[in-house]
Amino acid sequence: MSDVVISEFMDQTAVDGLRARFDVLYEPALVNDPERLARELRGARALIVRNRTQVNEALLESADSLCVVGRLGVGLDNIDQTLCAARNIQVVPATGANNTSVAEYVIAAMLVLVRGAFGASDSMLAGEWPRSRLIGGEISGRTLGLVGFGGIAREVASRARAMGLEVHAFDPALAEDAPFWKALQVAPVDSLDQLLAGSDVVSLHVPLTPRTRHLVDAEKIALMRPGAVLINTARGGVIDDAALARALRDGRIAGAALDVFETEPMPADSVYRDTPNLVLTPHIAGVTRESNARVSAMIARVVGRILEAA
Template identity: 60%
Template sequence: MKIVISEFMDEAAIRSAFVGFDVVYDPALVDAPDRLAGEAADADALIVRNRTQVRGALLDGAARLRCVGRLGVGLDNIDVAACEARGIAVYPATGANDVSVAEYVIGTAMLLLRGAYRATDELAAGTWPRNALSAGREISGKRLGLIGFGSIARETARRAVALGMSVAAHDPFVAADDPAWRPSWGRVESRPLESLLRTSDVVSLHVPLTDETRGMIGGEAIATMPDDAILINAARGGVVDEAAVAEALRSGRLGGAALDVFDAEPLKGAAAERFAGCPNLVLTPHIAGVTAESNVRVSRVTAEAVAQHLRGH
């Protein structure tokens, strides 16, 4: 049986899980659609990250495909409905990168609130901008608002509480009596979206990209947030209106922002240029869930799921 892996993956997991399989591992395949289609034509399994679009002609041409492994949790690059219709199983690496994303959210929140960590060049040039950097804010005592309260958001909340933050979340899919609102390490308040935006010092997104969530944080939503609030999106591009974020930063309607995901990736051209010169902004290339440790976990979980499926276990 043949397994095609089109994006980077921990090679130890490949060697361990896929003994006896015909494995094509080439992280460059994601950028070579013709070669990818050729390899997928007789593949029994396809393993991807977020850039490979498992839909349309690629999916139609993979006549033998039995399962898709996703090295991550978002499924917006996979036509799940079409896979279901053909009996193709889809295996996301649920839970394997929760810690990495949670640490990214807390780390960037602290960086953006404090505002003191970009003075290296000035100090190296012999200046001493101590007064200019003296208004940085502590994370302790601030309020974190989570939009979506799944497993990653819960890991984020636990770390926030440990740092002295209060935490609220908006998630209509988590029942009011769900014990997730009352964990052993603290309390998370359930709030309507408008109230959460209006009262949070840091807002972090933890929702999938759907028709309902696309563009949910645009100019109108940002206008309800405090002027010095921090916005973090390490969930899915398209949930946030990027142009609105850039404008809000320039006009002082936002205190800072961190964007790890974008409506079109890689970020380039006019979509990238709109962020030039924006104050207190962190842009990263869809990397929040990718660390040395999480890559091992994600790869192992995905490889084991795919191998078990193909072996019929």
């Protein structure tokens, strides 16, 4: 019987630190065997997960001694927070620990999509010299629209401003006189429609909730500028995948970079097959060597403190 069960990958130094104080079961592939995971949780006091482990009623039914769930990341849509609260199970996300990694991913994706010069290696090695095809644009002087203006979006904004972009953001949860708008030189906008219509680059930074599911659908995409690009490092369900795929194939918008998807891993028959001007990555925007160490250390520290106090 283990005190701590870790069902997805975690920095080894943080795992070793927990093992020095508790009985730890660390199996990064345990997420792929929910039945065994449920058995291993009997008697365990802590569960540490990333985004794939579904901490739902079926799993929690066997977790008779659980007092804390540590999330190696910030999104909590894979965790039944209501049920955890009812059972006095604390849910601890690694808030802020991977902000830099996601922000740098967004900036990199923006550069790749707008410049359009990266992806010609095969044709060049085949003897082609496609200079005219690869003449893209500059991001300096363009407008970046941020949907949501939390910690990660603010990190994106500070980098984008330094690169010469004008930055707007839509976040109805924030007051327009909050001091960070002025400090970061970001203009708040009144509606999502206004943001989409006025931006050259749109980056999503909202959690997945019933209100944000398919927030960016065909109607919203139709508001975007024809040369605009869309970046999603938030949650896959925020975008209507079929609508975005159609818009890219029709040339309605210029490109998209997606790190998150409604179904992960993506199915072989994804609507994005054979879609042009699309960059896909496997939910890795917030995971670098550096952020993995920070996230893991934070969760190990907090989970350890909760267990020792229990």
